[in-house]
Amino acid sequence: MRKTDDDKQDLAYNAAEFCSTKDAARLLGVSHRTVQLWVENGALQAWKTAGGHRRITIASVNRLVEARRQATVAPPVGPARGRASCCWSTTTAPCCASTSSRSPAGACR
Numbered sequence: 001m002r003k004t005d006d007d008k009q010d011l012a013y014n015a016a017e018f019c020s021t022k023d024a025a026r027l028l029g030v031s032h033r034t035v036q037l038w039v040e041n042g043a044l045q046a047w048k049t050a051g052g053h054r055r056i057t058i059a060s061v062n063r064l065v066e067a068r069r070q071a072t073v074a075p076p077v078g079p080a081r082g083r084a085s086c087c088w089s090t091t092t093a094p095c096c097a098s099t100s101s102r103s104p105a106g107a108c109r
Contacts, residue, residue: 018055027061028068038064 021035024044028035039046045060
């Protein structure tokens with residue numbers, strides 16, 4: 001059976017869409033072994049060459065980079081819960097909501 005150009009295109013892959021485990025590790029800031037484990041547990045999409053080398057999709061690397069970036073962004077800080085809230089009184093020095101440091105009016109304004 002003779003191979004057509006369409007068959008050859010199916011067998012070929014676009015190298016720009018894939019990277020090695022070493023390149024993925026560099027992009028993600030992790031070790032080579034961590035990338036291998038992420039491929040094995042499905043966190044990164046990859047396939048193995050005939051020689052046993054992994055080729056990881058750039059798209060899956062980019063998704064993981066974005067997920068890690070979002071995980072490291074701290075949520076906005078709101079008012080502290082369970083802590084004394086401090087404020088400035090117009091007539092006194094700073095006061096706190098604790099009883100020993102309340103302003104003469106009896107509460108922080």
